Amino acid sequence: MAIGSGKGLAGDAGLQTSRLIVYLFVALFLMALDHRAQYLNRFHSAVGELVQPIYLIIDWPLHWADQVSRWATRSQALIDQNERLSDELSRQQADLLLLQSLQQENQVLRELLGLSKARRFDALAARVRRVDLNPFSHRLIIDQGRGDDVAVADAVVDGQGLLGQVDRVSAGSSQVILITDPDHALPVRVARTGLVTLAYGGGLRADLLLPDLPMNVDLVAGDALVTSGLGGVFPPGLPVATITGIDRPQGENFAVAQATPQGAHDRARFVLVLTDDQPAPVGASPNAEDPTRDG
Amino acid sequence: MAERRFSDEALLWITLTAAVILTVWPLPELLRLIWPYWTAMVMIYWVLEGHRFRALGQAFLLGLLLDVLTGTLLGQHALSLVVVSFLLERFRNQLRFFPPWQQAVAVMALLLNDRLIQWAVALIAGEPSPPALWWMAPLVGMVLWPWLFLGMDALRRRRRLSP
Structure with a gap:
């Protein structure tokens, strides 16, 4: 043989x-x-x-x-958690009421100014599947897919901030590319100064990198980054990251800053997918919208 | 004879599936970096011992499956597994009669070769180069190889004995 x-x-x-x-x-x-x-x-x-x-x-x-293991949790712990959560809920509901009035006011002002309506998003809860993809890419698999109206380029957030966006959609699950993936570029704004720039995923070594800042940029550790909404993929104003340090290497043209994301990337168990409530605004071509694969 | 062939075939698919599952098994970050390339190791076993899975096309398809599963560039794992399969086929007749520890060193060389390929692909694709710990995975593979080999042999022998 x-x-x-x-x-x-x-x-x-x-x-x-x-x-x-x-x-x-x-x-x-x-x-x-x-x-x-x-x-x-x-x-x-x-x-x-x-x-x-x-x-x-x-x-x-x-x-x-x-x-x-959850069934086996002691009831006292559950009661405590329940109390804590309902306390949190009532506080957040008060915030929400304020927000609703602000939203209405915003809409009226936009109509007065003749601006297009702000995009509305629906939030869809999804569970993160417990699988690990390769160490080079920072991706998650979530248990909501095409059947649940998830679409490519939907933003994915958790309670603290932006996690990433949907990259591939299957029937019953989708792949999310995290903002820390080296293939991902994210348009951000510095909340304090209003400076608009791009945040790239740092891969294995850093979380987020902002490599094209001018040398005299006004940026210090602790500054908060939010989404700028430019490009039209992410809603503006979502918390993204906190600046942890800035390098001004001698002889280079640009300063480089590092940032740590607000969202709990590796620990997230449940996430929210922001699905578009209405069709995207006219005039934005889909190619220009997609910030992935920018390298 | 026909019986044994069938069970070898079944075992081949079971072990390959297990290896693919181990590839995406959730792990802590540090362990993830030194996690050995299970699919390649199981494939090496079957090429060496089983008279099975010896065509380059099979390695290529298995690699494509891994690419889709792990979200790497399409063709990255396919490339590395085809190269491993080719080298293995070249030196198969020598490797088969090595004692286990010597075989383990050869397996480490194959896995290291694979890391070099993956590193080159990552470099060309413009991804940052991996931390030093990532290069330890072939060493872990070498340590695990004799056990994998003996375990698979034992599984096959048991199948052969059972009616």
């Missing part, structure tokens, strides 16, 4: 090498195509459905283990 299967023998070595070269070229071609443009989105979403069961196989046992 071993002799019969002589693929590795000397006579076949040349054939094997040419096969290798063909596969290498196909792989390189695919990578170039995937990196440079979004030609392969169709393929990704088709094959993406095939790998869903693998996520489920991992996610379900862990999810049920969580549920079981």
Whole structure:
């Protein structure tokens, strides 16, 4: 049997090498195509459905283990939590009432000024699936998909701030690219000074990088970053990150600042997907809106 | 004979599925970096021992599946697994008769080669280079290899004995 299967023998070595070269070229071609443009989105979403069961196989046992441990929680702890939460809820409801009146006022003012209506967003709660993708990319899988009206480029937030945006949508789940992913660029505004710039994902080493600041920029550690709303993907004013430090390297043209996101990226269990309530404003081309793959 | 063939086949798919699942198993950050390349290790076992999974196309498809699963560039894992499969096929006849520890060193070389490929791809794609700990994964793979090998052998033997 071993002799019969002589693929590795000397006579076949040349054939094997040419096969290798063909596969290498196909792989390189695919990578170039995937990196440079979004030609392969169709393929990704088709094959993406095939790998869903693998996520489920991992996610379900862990999810049920969580549920079981929750059933076993002592009732006293639950009562405490309940009290704390209803206290928080009543405070937030008071805030919400104020917000509603502000919103109405804002709408009236916009009409007076003849501005287009502000975009409205619906929030959709989603659970983060417990799977880890590769260490290079910062991505999450959530359990809401096309069937739940999630669309590509929807913003994803948690209680503290912006997490990222939906990148790929399958039938029952979606992939979220986090703002810390090196492929992600986010238009931000410094809350204190109003300076508008871009925040790139820092990959494994830093959380967020702001690499194109002028040398004399007025920015100090502790400054808050919010979304600027430019580009039209994210609603303006969402909290994003806090500046942790700024470097002004000698001989370079730009200063570089680092920032830490407000949202709990690696610890988030539940997130909110902000789905568009109305169609996007006219005049914004979808290509210009997509800040991913900016490199 | 036919019986044994069937169970080997079943075992091949079961172990490969397990390896793919281990690839995206949730882990703490540090462990994630040194997490060995399970799919490659299981594939190496089957190429070496099983007379199975020896075509480059199979390695390529498995790699594409991993790419879609882990959200890397399409073709990154495919490239690395095809290269591993090719090298393995070249040196298969020597590697098969190495003692386990020597085999483990060879496996580490293969896994290190894979890290080099992934690093080169990341570099060309403009991603930041990984921390030093990321390079430790082949070493972890080497330490685990004899156990993986013995475990898989034991599984196969048990299958062979059972009717």
